[in-house]
Amino acid sequence: MKTKVAILILSVFAFATILSACGSKTESAAATGNVTEVTVTGTNFAWDAKEIKVKKGDTVKLTLVNKQGMHGIEIPDFKVNLDKAGTKEFVADKAGTFEFKCSVMCGTGHGEMIGKLIVE
Ligand SMILES: [Cu+2]
Structure with a gap:
């Protein structure tokens, strides 16, 4: 039983490592940490x-x-949907016009x- 748990944990680590390796190859920018506040008013x-x-990242x-x-x-394109007044944060991780x-x-x-x- 302990062995099975250990294997499971190892597999999860391996999977996470593979995922992060893939992530570094995409062209998406990492978050810069800069926060841009934008308010849009609807009438x-x-x-x-x-x-x-906004600036990429x-x-x-x-x-x-x-x-x-x-x-x-x-x-x-950024999977953002505010269906009523409120605030939502997202990372603008790709350049372009959306x-x-x-x-x-x-x-x-x-x-x-x-x-x-x-x-x-
Ligand atoms: Cu409408």
Whole structure:
């Protein structure tokens, strides 16, 4: 029984080592530790910010404020989805231009609530 447990623990370590080795080969940037706070305010039917610019590797502390109506904010490329006002942190670990959009069916202008997250 003890041997089985020891083997299991060893396997977990080996698996973790393989995973971390793979991780170092990807082009994703490690988190720099810099925190960028971004607040996006939603009204019917627009964002106050059409573009959000952050630096690659930054931890983005994204806050959604609903000034009018009920909106959510979603950035699919970073698996971020705030379905109501609140704050969510994520690491902008890849450069490029990504879409953010309203994630709550808020009314006729829902489809126009689109913006760009630019990671440079
Ligand atoms: Cu909406």
